[in-house]
Amino acid sequence: MKASLIRRACAAALALATTMAPAAAAQPDDTAEPSGIGAHARLLGEKIVPHKLPFRNTTVGGLSGIDRNPCTGEYVMVSDDRSYLQPARFYTARIKVDGAGVHSVDFTGTHPFRQRDGSVYPPPSAGDGKAVDPEELRVDPRSCRYWWAQEGDRPKSSSDPVIQPSIQFSTRTGAYRGRLALPVNYEVTRGDRGPRRNKAVEAITFGARNSVLTSAVEGPLLQDGPEPDLNRGALIRVTQQSRKGHVLGQFAYPLEKIFAKPDPSSPWPPDTGVPAILAYPGDPGRYLVLERTWVAGAGFKIRIYDATTRGATKVQNMDSLTGQTVVPMRKELVADFHDLGLSTVDNTEGMTWGPTLPGGERTLLLVSDDNFAEDEVTQIVALGIR
Template identity: 30%
Template structure:
């Protein structure tokens, strides 16, 4: 196991030479506290951001000489701090930084060009903000040899030379466009990196790993032109292009061109100054890395302390991001606690563990972090009373370099047992049944089981459900209980009228809200006395306590059912034709949120009318998976999912039969690894007629078909569908009760033996011949488990 760590340690000072003086002692409290954090984590590879250098301290090969890096190692890391084990790094790398280098231009447009270090305003006019050359530099420490001959640095790469850059291609209108803010002469000298970008190859026993380090400028400390936000965006984009085969335009400081070979392994490290949900980033800058198919983002480093520090108050309780993933405690009135620091391995490196050094207040090591201020108590500078080290916490990721292809996905499923409930029973005066969606609320340790009752037997609702999983080996009668029922209401607080909704999927949204999907309806009546009903599907957010609708997400027009009056009756009836959109009862049956709450996914149960036929005994159906960015609330992608044919021929052959995608469950933060539940039913066959199968689904490499309105007219040879692998055919369980209409699933609490629980529930269709069924499994997830083990947040999978 190899530990990579990133720490913005605030080892910077306002004047040149001061860090030298502080490092020369062994008694500086802040430096000692930083060293203790490092000793406690003992990383094999460590990037320190904000480590001051002076130009004279770098030799011709850009290797640091004796001060201050040597003194930091000799006087602090090699000396036990409060009993922590010492740590040694025989291999060190540093290089010049753009911070504090005079530009000779008035880069902040205040009417003054400042060129003397230390003079007020000098930092703003420098090529990168800094009071002197080397201010806020970087230091890389390694236990593995550095391939110094093949190190690449990109300090002098010009911003304007990035195709589509935000300097000369800024989409902002008016005076705040950077082409208007910076003069042509300034545009010609502006460097992309506020510090630098380094590609440092490390020689490990398992091959070369490229450590890609940087420290983009904060997207603040500017004006309405947002020059720092746009620079931050493109600094992050640099690595996204470099690792993805889009780096032909890149040149390094020695003139070598191109990006990283596509088969090279890498770890991107640095304080990126960009949160995926909150803060001031331009155009969701960090998603350029988190969504990059070359990046392994399956596990987000987390901490219990980040969750606890929400009580700093200010803006923190209103943040959209999961506080478990926060890495920095900034001003709590704005921008608050954020995820700013990242360690991101390449997709072909297996992650085994990850974390943020942010202990709880009750932890003895909390003294190394401190309160770092609150909305009412200002934060002290690093080394101050409430800020012993830095406003950032160290972030680490443990990887197995010996495994070339990461073991990401489902390793094993073990059936634990079932609970069944007979038809026709009441729960809190509401008819139990129609359980079509299931979501786990980890902080409250309970589930929400959504009924698909169209307000026929009782108003539309979900049940609060508890599961007794005290044993890791058995799950039987009495393990499931119901503790409440919540009525779902529209935006005005009224219950939904009969047949106006068809709720099918549910997922946790925040601590106090849930997402719910409705299939809509395409009911074309054959009875003139009964009106037809055609309504579009929708996804809405609801308050957990009141059940009231808060907002709806936009659904692309292609999903809206369009019926043509083909019999010219002047009204919609059974003689008319569905031309496009969702089919009746074959729409948004599924709903899932990624563990970090960034992406929401749903899918049609079968093909849209314009995409192909519904599933039959001989043929499958082309469903669409629809992916949303929760931050923007907008749909961002669609993928083709091929549903299996109906499993058995009905008896007689004209009897009802169906097969469809009924549930999804996101396993990774990118929303590219899913569980998919398919249910087939055939009337008249022996047993219950249900056939249930669970698949592992990968969207990596799948074609985004959002721009294709009709798959029937598309070139299918150019469309790569989602890849799926059968995990379980439920028929192999050979349950004495048989299988009911299983439609819901959710990851539940951690079992006593450390495995995760996976629970399924059935929709009995409120039929006297069916039953409500809960099936519980233990699931082992390779490379993913820590996504679901941390119970301090609010994700649909227990984060």
């Protein structure tokens, strides 16, 4: 979801509420057994990439996903440019990070994603149904090929085509190699079912010894109730699938309520969701979950949670979560970016594990999506996780 695009539109405009199903029914039982979560984070450092950095006839920016390639030691970052500037693409980079900080970010390559026929993706145009919205990329730990997610499009008007979200496979040069069958309730419809516009699949991760692909929709499905407001949060769906696409489990994750009252003169509502999820090595049901929120007049709130499916209700057979009594995933706050002492808190969307530090502390790298805007930044943040 392009939260910073909304923020810029809001700034331009300044220059010239229903409730969801009872939240109490969706809260975990305090008598349930402990979840076994509770990581701690500290800031190691950050690095700002030059704005609109030119690289091999492309413009670096819109970086909405990041992963580390175990075969090369490099990092792969996906751009969410929908082929407006250059064809939809990804970048590889060497990032030097250790316990003393982020020392350098050096881009080493870029390739466009290719369609089944070998062509690159064209810019969106009404009626062709070929638009693509890349948001996440993961390196397959078994083959070091890429799995990447794109949100598709719920059209604004009946004359525009529905473009389904997808998780595709590609080579390390972007060649198409297939796609994963998604859960039925991830399908965009023209009715009141499925993901909201710009709130579809934006988060994927490998887990359970690399045999399970977990995905999360960014916001609540239309049938699952309204989006978060100042008084209450919402439930989004997190799905575990086999590599063949079989749904192993789907769970409700509790998204936080909006953290601040928006500027009343703004025409734009708050925007919140989950742009990234990251599995814990060795624990098939434990994840780091990134929540990103923007509020007019208050800016961004970036938080990382330690969450688990242990004890949570499986909801894959529930058409709607509205009015249902479900036990959602448990979660605990790991880091609020406003507490880390960063130079800025921006539109952070990507997250991956980095190298392990001496003493056993694991590095966590995050990247922000600048949407190619002059008032945004491409920021690489490194945290130590214990």
